[in-house]
Amino acid sequence: MSSWRSWHRPLVFHAAAMGLLAVVSAVGMVVDDRVLVGSPIWFKPFKFSVSLLMYALSLAWMLSLTTRGRRAGQWAGTVVALAGTAEMVIIVGQVIRGKRSHFNNETPFDSLLFDIMAVTIVVLWCASLLIVGLLFRSPLADRPAAWAMRLGAVISLAGAALGMLMTRPTPEQRAADGRGVADVIGSHSVGVPEGGPALPLTGWAATGGDLRIPHFVGLHGLQLVPLFLLVLVALAPRFALLRDERARLRLVFVFSGVYAAVVAVLTWQALRGQPLVRPDGATSSAAALVLLCGALAAYAALRPAAAVPVTAVTPPERVQSGR
Numbered sequence: 001m002s003s004w005r006s007w008h009r010p011l012v013f014h015a016a017a018m019g020l021l022a023v024v025s026a027v028g029m030v031v032d033d034r035v036l037v038g039s040p041i042w043f044k045p046f047k048f049s050v051s052l053l054m055y056a057l058s059l060a061w062m063l064s065l066t067t068r069g070r071r072a073g074q075w076a077g078t079v080v081a082l083a084g085t086a087e088m089v090i091i092v093g094q095v096i097r098g099k100r101s102h103f104n105n106e107t108p109f110d111s112l113l114f115d116i117m118a119v120t121i122v123v124l125w126c127a128s129l130l131i132v133g134l135l136f137r138s139p140l141a142d143r144p145a146a147w148a149m150r151l152g153a154v155i156s157l158a159g160a161a162l163g164m165l166m167t168r169p170t171p172e173q174r175a176a177d178g179r180g181v182a183d184v185i186g187s188h189s190v191g192v193p194e195g196g197p198a199l200p201l202t203g204w205a206a207t208g209g210d211l212r213i214p215h216f217v218g219l220h221g222l223q224l225v226p227l228f229l230l231v232l233v234a235l236a237p238r239f240a241l242l243r244d245e246r247a248r249l250r251l252v253f254v255f256s257g258v259y260a261a262v263v264a265v266l267t268w269q270a271l272r273g274q275p276l277v278r279p280d281g282a283t284s285s286a287a288a289l290v291l292l293c294g295a296l297a298a299y300a301a302l303r304p305a306a307a308v309p310v311t312a313v314t315p316p317e318r319v320q321s322g323r
Contacts, residue, residue, distance in 0.1 A: 011060035038195030103186035152225030159218015191273025250301035258294035
């Protein structure tokens, strides 16, 4: 493990700024009673700042472990920090104006701001992709840790890319745009209008599909896959099977595969306009299949290797002497 002092400085500063913004946003939710699209107006900057805080710290730590392409990694980390900052400046600015930041096509200025946000996210994603490439190029002595970071980062990239699905216009928006009256293009929700009944704490749609769910779960694979490995390491002194590095490596692959499959199932569920808390038979069956396959794979990963039988071998000197 590297000292935190060697972590990428711009990303650490960005994370600190996001922590401060999260506090400001939390206060805003208490003192500002404005509501936008069914949620407290400061709820979005609060969620985004917490998410970016975790994302920036994770990348700052991972960059400190890379051994190849360090200069490129430093530049990529700085780009992530700048792009994330630009994103949050627009989100907070729109909150101050009392306007929605995402999907806003109400005025040319609002549309321009959302276009800028789209560009910053693409830039952030590409910079993150470069960092993931450096993780794959950098050999680490601890193979389970190396693969936990790599696979978690790949899942996170896939989860981030799912955000593009939200920018597609809904059928209602396409019809309205044909009449020149579409003020909103894109939606988090599928099959229901935004701002309706929502799940507590998260704000996700409670009566229809919500693409923020697989987006959120996938994005935070960056933290959860390495965290899974940390749990294995913590349990190793109590469970002999987990003391084997090869067993931990196999379990990291199993967990990553199950995690990716869960993201796929959640995406499929959301695209069909189905609420998270009310899955149909097909979704439940798919989830059960993923869990069953994961359990079987975990059992195989922990199963001790079969002992190799030892056979008697005639010493070479005896063969040569004829004795």
